Amino acid sequence: MTTIDVTKPMPPEAGRPAEGTNYLNHTTGIKSWLLTMDHKRIGVMYLVSILTSFFLAGIFGLLIRTELIAPGHTIMDADAYNMMFTLHGAIMVFLVIIPSVPASLGNFVLPIMLGAKDVAFPRLNLFSYYLWVTGAIFAVAAIIFGGVDTGWTLYVPYSTTGTEMNGIIFLSMAVFVLGFSSIFTGLNFIVTIHRLRPPGMTWFKMPLFLWAIYATGIIQVMATPVIGITVLLLIVERAFGIGIFDASLGGDPILFQHFFWFYSHPAVYIMILPGMGIISELISVHSHKHIFGYRFIAFSSVAIALFGFIVWGHHMFVSSQSPLMNVLFSAITFSVSIPSAVKIFNWLATLYKGSISLNTPMLYALSFIFLFTIGGLTGLHLGTLATDIHLHDTYFVVAHFHYVMMGGAIIALIGGIHHWWPKITGRMYSEFWGRIACGLVFVGFNVTFFIQFVMGSKGMPRRYWDYTDKYMIYHVISTVGSYIMALGFFITAAYLIHSLFRGRKAPANPWGGRSLEWQCSSPPPAENFPEPPHVGDCYDFSVLEWDEEEQGYHWRHDIPHPVGEA
Amino acid sequence: MTVSPAHAHEHPDFLRHHFNTPKQQFEAGKLGMWLFLATEVLLFGGLFVGYSVWRGNHPEMFKAGSIFLNTNLGAVNTAVLILSSITMAAAVTMAQRNKRGALMLFLSLTLAGAVTFLVIKYFEYTHKFHLGIYPGLKFYEKPAGDSHTLSGSLVNDAGGVDLVLVKGTGPLGQDVTVADTPEAEPTTVAPAAIGPAGLAQDALEPGDRPADDGHAEHLTHPLQDPHRPANVHMFFNIYYLMTGLHGVHVAAGIGVLTWLLIGAAKGRFSSAYFTPVDLGGLYWHVVDLIWIFLFPLFYLI
Numbered sequence: 001m002t003t004i005d006v007t008k009p010m011p012p013e014a015g016r017p018a019e020g021t022n023y024l025n026h027t028t029g030i031k032s033w034l035l036t037m038d039h040k041r042i043g044v045m046y047l048v049s050i051l052t053s054f055f056l057a058g059i060f061g062l063l064i065r066t067e068l069i070a071p072g073h074t075i076m077d078a079d080a081y082n083m084m085f086t087l088h089g090a091i092m093v094f095l096v097i098i099p100s101v102p103a104s105l106g107n108f109v110l111p112i113m114l115g116a117k118d119v120a121f122p123r124l125n126l127f128s129y130y131l132w133v134t135g136a137i138f139a140v141a142a143i144i145f146g147g148v149d150t151g152w153t154l155y156v157p158y159s160t161t162g163t164e165m166n167g168i169i170f171l172s173m174a175v176f177v178l179g180f181s182s183i184f185t186g187l188n189f190i191v192t193i194h195r196l197r198p199p200g201m202t203w204f205k206m207p208l209f210l211w212a213i214y215a216t217g218i219i220q221v222m223a224t225p226v227i228g229i230t231v232l233l234l235i236v237e238r239a240f241g242i243g244i245f246d247a248s249l250g251g252d253p254i255l256f257q258h259f260f261w262f263y264s265h266p267a268v269y270i271m272i273l274p275g276m277g278i279i280s281e282l283i284s285v286h287s288h289k290h291i292f293g294y295r296f297i298a299f300s301s302v303a304i305a306l307f308g309f310i311v312w313g314h315h316m317f318v319s320s321q322s323p324l325m326n327v328l329f330s331a332i333t334f335s336v337s338i339p340s341a342v343k344i345f346n347w348l349a350t351l352y353k354g355s356i357s358l359n360t361p362m363l364y365a366l367s368f369i370f371l372f373t374i375g376g377l378t379g380l381h382l383g384t385l386a387t388d389i390h391l392h393d394t395y396f397v398v399a400h401f402h403y404v405m406m407g408g409a410i411i412a413l414i415g416g417i418h419h420w421w422p423k424i425t426g427r428m429y430s431e432f433w434g435r436i437a438c439g440l441v442f443v444g445f446n447v448t449f450f451i452q453f454v455m456g457s458k459g460m461p462r463r464y465w466d467y468t469d470k471y472m473i474y475h476v477i478s479t480v481g482s483y484i485m486a487l488g489f490f491i492t493a494a495y496l497i498h499s500l501f502r503g504r505k506a507p508a509n510p511w512g513g514r515s516l517e518w519q520c521s522s523p524p525p526a527e528n529f530p531e532p533p534h535v536g537d538c539y540d541f542s543v544l545e546w547d548e549e550e551q552g553y554h555w556r557h558d559i560p561h562p563v564g565e566a
Numbered sequence: 567m568t569v570s571p572a573h574a575h576e577h578p579d580f581l582r583h584h585f586n587t588p589k590q591q592f593e594a595g596k597l598g599m600w601l602f603l604a605t606e607v608l609l610f611g612g613l614f615v616g617y618s619v620w621r622g623n624h625p626e627m628f629k630a631g632s633i634f635l636n637t638n639l640g641a642v643n644t645a646v647l648i649l650s651s652i653t654m655a656a657a658v659t660m661a662q663r664n665k666r667g668a669l670m671l672f673l674s675l676t677l678a679g680a681v682t683f684l685v686i687k688y689f690e691y692t693h694k695f696h697l698g699i700y701p702g703l704k705f706y707e708k709p710a711g712d713s714h715t716l717s718g719s720l721v722n723d724a725g726g727v728d729l730v731l732v733k734g735t736g737p738l739g740q741d742v743t744v745a746d747t748p749e750a751e752p753t754t755v756a757p758a759a760i761g762p763a764g765l766a767q768d769a770l771e772p773g774d775r776p777a778d779d780g781h782a783e784h785l786t787h788p789l790q791d792p793h794r795p796a797n798v799h800m801f802f803n804i805y806y807l808m809t810g811l812h813g814v815h816v817a818a819g820i821g822v823l824t825w826l827l828i829g830a831a832k833g834r835f836s837s838a839y840f841t842p843v844d845l846g847g848l849y850w851h852v853v854d855l856i857w858i859f860l861f862p863l864f865y866l867i
Binding site: 116117118119120121122124183187188190191192194195196221222223224225226228229230232233236240241242243244249250251252255259 | 582583584585590593594597598601602604605606608609610611612613615616619620623624627701702703704796797799800803804807811
């Protein structure tokens with residue numbers, strides 16, 4: 001092992017890897033990937049696995065929209081439809097969005113951004129990947145062994161009564177295992193950020209993405225065990241009929257909802273906070289302007305994480321919860337909008353008078369601001385008791401959480417993939433097609449889901465297979481929108497895969513970023529930093545200049561580099 | 567594997583390559599363990615909340631059920647675990663002082679405590695099963711060869727039928743007995759004898775407590791008591807769940823302690839590197855601590 005004394009820089013040639021080797025090619029063979037403890041390779045494996053699940057659950061979503069294009073039977077019967085929306089939700093939530101940003105991009109960039117050689121527990125990191133794989137296998141088993149039609153929330157008594165639907169046990173096991181995968185990822189990242197920061201990397205010099213991942217880690221560690229025990233109880237209940245959640249045996253079905261949402265509401269912030277972290281990076285780098293209100297954005301991530309724990313009751317306003325509880329949960333729910341708005345306003349202030357490059361990642365970041373704001377503001381309609389009674393379990397809710405989960409978390413993930421794609425793969429994708437695809441996704445998304453706000457407020461309930469003719473026009477518009485969005489995603493997949501083979505070689509710093517990952521080559525060497533990186537202000541872009549020949553940014557010639565090299 | 571000679575002494579074998587100093591590695595491990603233990607506490611926390619909800623709604627259920635637990639065995643197990651925590655703490659100290667023999671002795675004693683706990687727990691469980699006190703709906707089945715356990719019907723004191731049991735096939739293909747409530751409408755949840763949790767009747771007057779009249783002492787199964795409250799099996803369900811999950815953690819602790827003992831025998835631990843002993847000790851203390859809450863909650867109150 002090459003060892004590095006971080007207190008004083010080693011001579012540049014010592015420990016520097018041979019020219020042309022990087023984390024992708026320094027060892028080869030399938031085993032060197034499957035048993036790797038390199039956070040970068042684990043991140044790539046996560047990325048491939050998660051995008052595969054995203055493709056699968058996306059197909060389910062398209063099938064749902066196709067079924068709903070007309071009332072009655074279109075392409076599947078009601079039972080198949082129930083299973084389809086359950087699987088779409090369960091896979092998207094548990095296999096895609098919850099692990100998406102932390103496990104894939106977070107794994108890849110977190111140690112590099114921090115200036116560390118790896119995460120604190122590399123073996124645990126690999127283990128949590130295989131827990132994810134195990135969870136995915138259980139989820140597939142749930143489909144094979146009869147499917148699940150309870151909705152992704154697995155509410156009792158749907159999930160406890162009836163002797164068919166054997167998939168529930170498998171899906172519950174999947175959720176249990178995936179939960180522990182998520183816990184170990186979060187635990188690993190918290191310890192890494194606490195203990196592996198090199199000298200000079202203080203808390204307030206960390207990129208905001210790391211603050212977001214840190215806040216996410218807190219939620220992952222503190223909330224996920226509760227869903228673990230909940231689904232464990234559900235499994236025992238299903239398998240042995242012990243009556244914990246069964247009212248006829250003295251159990252309490254509402255207790256399940258409390259347990260479920262005690263995790264699943266904080267989980268919403270597991271999904272969105274890393275996305276917000278990505279947006280903080282994207283907005284600043286592609287505006288070439290120092291982030292506005294660094295500390296406010298950093299602390300707002302932590303505030304969202306903490307508030308997230310005490311609002312779960314707003315999912316249960318119509319569940320016979322006491323009116324006092326409803327009022328309290330409603331009031332606290334509104335308070336979450338404060339740190340969220342802090343972020344939005346700081347991003348807008350960063351954009352103001354920035355030198356904005358409308359690169360593909362930036363287009364996704366701007367889409368995020370637009371979509372997340374709509375998603376967030378419609379959340380206030382649902383957090384208000386009087387309006388929620390009307391809107392509860394309608395398409396308004398469906399539209400709301402798709403704006404937040406997809407318009408927020410997934411759009412940020414796609415934006416982040418584009419931002420770090422040159423770093424991960426060492427290749428540039430087609431900027432032209434990137435912009436086209438982003439436009440299609442943005443337009444398609446709004447056509448699909450904005451109309452659902454209208455449809456929901458007019459009374460169309462969610463999860464219905466059939467509906468009266470008056471809702472048909474809304475469903476047709478929504479379905480057409482989903483096809484436009486799908487086209488955008490297929491184009492994205494096509495040019496990204498194309499870039500792997502035909503893409504221009506990426507420079508070390510194509511966008512002009514200052515955080516440490518842009519200081520190492522694209523793709524990074526296996527050990528991340530042959531010599532200790534210089535930790536500066538990661539949002540001060542004034543020291544960089546564009547190099548036409550390299551098609552990337554590098555340190556300005558007229559300013560001495562702090563480590564004494566260019 | 568090139569190590570610059572000037573720094574070779576700073577990088578002993580146990581130091582993994584991505585850490586700079588043993589101290590950094592130790593502190594990372596310790597923080598990671600504390601976070602993991604926080605998740606363990608939260609995992610049990612869900613069950614403790616469940617316990618509170620069930621006990622708050624159905625105190626009579628817990629009263630009628632808890633008299634069937636053997637307080638003496640529970641107390642012995644509590645003492646065993648507390649002693650094993652002491653020996654574990656001593657083991658950590660011995661590792662820090664480079665005393666390999668004493669380390670192995672105290673790890674062995676801790677391991678013996680863990681095994682003793684599980685053996686006693688095994689006898690407690692099997693004795694209950696022998697009496698027909700099973701988890702799940704098997705609770706209501708008549709144990710084989712026992713003529714006096716259940717006298718006739720399942721009608722309880724309130725005149726309501728607890729359950730009508732039918733044989734069926736479980737989700738995994740196993741034979742199970744499931745509750746059938748023929749009088750219920752297909753679309754409604756069957757009414758409970760007392761009412762679902764959350765709608766419980768007011769707490770019983772002391773004199774009304776079914777098991778308070780002293781005659782329950784000689785019973786071997788709660789269903790023998792005609793004055794029992796409805797759904798008394800729920801007490802045993804949560805008892806088996808919480809002590810069972812705790813037992814799984816003790817079993818995992820046996821694995822950890824065995825691994826530590828092997829490591830100690832191989833001389834892996836020293837005053838320079840005792841992280842695994844320290845972290846294993848933390849885990850073991852938390853497992854003990856959870857039992858210290860479980861014991862009074864089930865056996866004493």
